[in-house]
Amino acid sequence: MIKVSILGTGNVATHLFKAFSKSDEIEIIQVIGRNKKALLAFAPENKTTSDFSDLKESDVYIIALSDNYIKTVSEQLTIENKLIVHTSGSTPMNELSHHQRHGVFYPLQTFSKSNELDFKKVPICLEAKSKEDLALLKNLANxxxxxxxxxxxxxxxxxxxxxxxxxxxxxxxxxxxxxICEENNVPFQILSPLIQETARKIETLSPYEAQTGPARRNDSNTITNQLEQIKKPELKAVYELLSKSIQATYGKEL
Amino acid sequence: MIKVSILGTGNVATHLFKAFSKSDEIEIIQVIGRNKKALLAFAPENKTTSDFSDLKESDVYIIALSDNYIKTVSEQLTIENKLIVHTSGSTPMNELSHHQRHGVFYPLQTFSKSNELDFKKVPICLEAKSKEDLALLKNLANxxxxxxxxxxxxxxxxxxxxxxxxxxxxxxxxxxxxxICEENNVPFQILSPLIQETARKIETLSPYEAQTGPARRNDSNTITNQLEQIKKPELKAVYELLSKSIQATYGKEL
Incomplete structure (x- = not known):
């Protein structure tokens, strides 16, 4: 049984809480957050607290807060000889070096509270100061x-x-x-199968191989026509830059 | 029974041929293409030809060729009083006005010959000069x-x-x-679940609502750090422009 406490009540905290709750081998000890209203979503109530100094004993403390708060909050934690990790993609592990045992538990996915997703498919990127703690995090993540x-x-x-x-x-x-669709009274939903297929394609082809379109085939006629079609300067700038970037990518082939 | 002839042997022609072949109510009369090797993929052989003047009688002739060839090829066709359509998103219908009965049968999807896809989900955008021909195209498309x-x-x-x-x-x-992954020895496949989820999200949320990330939350700290992280000037330019474009989109809210 791995004992876990979660600090935070946002999207990442919510999805971790749900995923951990489904496992018989993980015990959620506490959810800690300043926002009392948000804490209500994490039942049962006796396992939530807004008092960051009132932490119960866990094996791992997961700081699932905005990047800006990670360091400050971690330095406020008075626990000793316990593993503290954050969940951030852009924060170095050593922001937690105030604590001897520290690491990272980064779920690489886009979370929104309302969106159900299959957590089994979410890649989890781990790092830890010590081999033993890396092993502990691997057990938890698996x-x-x-x-x-x-x-x-x-x-x-x-x-x-x-x-x-x-x-x-x-x-x-x-x-x-x-x-673009809205301005021309076309339902955006028509594009949904194309969007899904564009994403699906790169499960079997590299994006380099999958590339199609006017810039890929150096069709300057269509590029010129489409640039004329765009009225907003900001949109024109995006079209131009990305077309050039595609042409540069494949220009080496010429 | 709707009789159909396909002009072309490329990706769109291939997928239309496969989709039409599955229906008991569509008869493929002929596949016409200059490339004799490509024609071999369209069995049976006696239904293919490279002679654009040797067209058998169909209800609909579908020009599934590159945009540049649509007008020229359509003007070479000597058939009369038959419906001629093209499959292009960017070509006006009246490029076919040489023929009295003309229209458009545009399947909005990204096709590659090797990729299997569920044609039932492909949106088909129709246009026709006359109401009767629009009805005929609707029957075919449905x-x-x-x-x-x-x-x-x-x-x-x-x-x-x-x-x-x-x-x-x-x-x-x-x-x-x-x-970016390659340069840092990280397998790109780690990002695949994120890519699939990003596409899936907009089936229930508008892209406007689904937006996340440093530019969305005006996190200038992370933006500055990431810009420093990027070495290639072309990549930096894309990061900068798209971040600005996101900030401008949500700036109105401030």
Whole structure:
């Protein structure tokens, strides 16, 4: 039985809580958060507290808070000789070096509280100061996910950067596409199968191989026509830069 | 029984041929293409030809060729009083006005010959010069897809532009993400669940609501750090422009 406490009540804390609750080999000791209203979602009530100095004994304390609070909160924790980890992609492990036993438990996924997802598929990237604690984190992670990786701070930083490209920026392209549809009274939903297939394709092809479209085939006619079609300067700038970037990627082939 | 002839042997022609072949109510009369080797994939052999003047009688002739060839090939066709359509997102319907009966049969999906896909889910965007021919195209499209739309030339043009953003540009962001992973010896596959979830999310949330990340929450600290992390100027430019574009999208809220 692994005893776990969660600090935080946001999206990551919520999904960790749900995933841990499903395992018979994990005992959630406490959920700790300042926001009393948010704590109500984490039943039973006697296992939640807003008092960060009132921590019960666990094997692992998981700080699932915004990057800005990780260091401050970790330094407030008065527990000793226990493993403290954070869940952040962009925060170095040594932000927790105030505590002798520290590490990282980073679930690489986009979470929203309302969205149900299969946690077994969520990649969990682990790092720990000591081998023993890495083993403990692996045991814990393997109980909730099939995709567990050992990833050190520098690699995690680059994964987090890559995630900004494939998740945040991609979602913004969906938004720009939906704006174009709206302006022309076309339902954005028509594009949904295309969006799903674009994502599905790279499970069997590399994105390099999967690339199609006017910029890929150097079709300057279509590029010129589409640039004329776009009225907003900001949208034109995105179209131009990404087309150039695609052309540069494949230009080496010419 | 609807009689159909396909002009072309590329990705779109291949997927249409497969989808039409599955229906008992569609008879494929002929596949016409210059490339004799490519024609071999379209059995039986006696139904294929490389002679564009040797067309047998069909109800609908589908020109599934590159945009550049649509007009020229359609003007070479000597058939009369038959419906001629193209399959292009960016070509106006009236490129076929050489023929009295003309229209568009645009399947909005990314096709590669090797990739199996469920054609029933592919949105088909229809347009026709006459009501009767629109009805004929609807009958045909409904036999192979559950997502049939009537979309006029201007709307189709904007859909095609939006598709470039959500498909071509999105795939390029996947590629940029994979480059970042490669440079740092992290397997790109770790990001696959995130990519799939990003696409899946917008089936229940608008992309506007689904947006997360440093630019969305105006986290200038992380943005500065990530910009420092990126070495290639071209990659930096993409990061900067898309971050600004996200900030501008949500800036109105402040």
């Amino acid at each position: 109980l909730v996910s099939e995709n567990v990786y050992e990833i050190h701070t520098e690699q995690r930083k680059s994964l987090h950067l890559a995630a900004v490209f494939v998740n945040n920026f991609t979602n913004h392209l969906y938004h720009l596409g939906s704006e | 036999l192979v897809s559950e997502n049939v739309y009537e979309i006029h030339t201007e709307q189709r043009k904007s859909l095609h532009l939006a598709a470039v953003f959500v498909n071509n540009f999105t795939n390029h962001l996947y590629h940029l993400g994979s480059e």
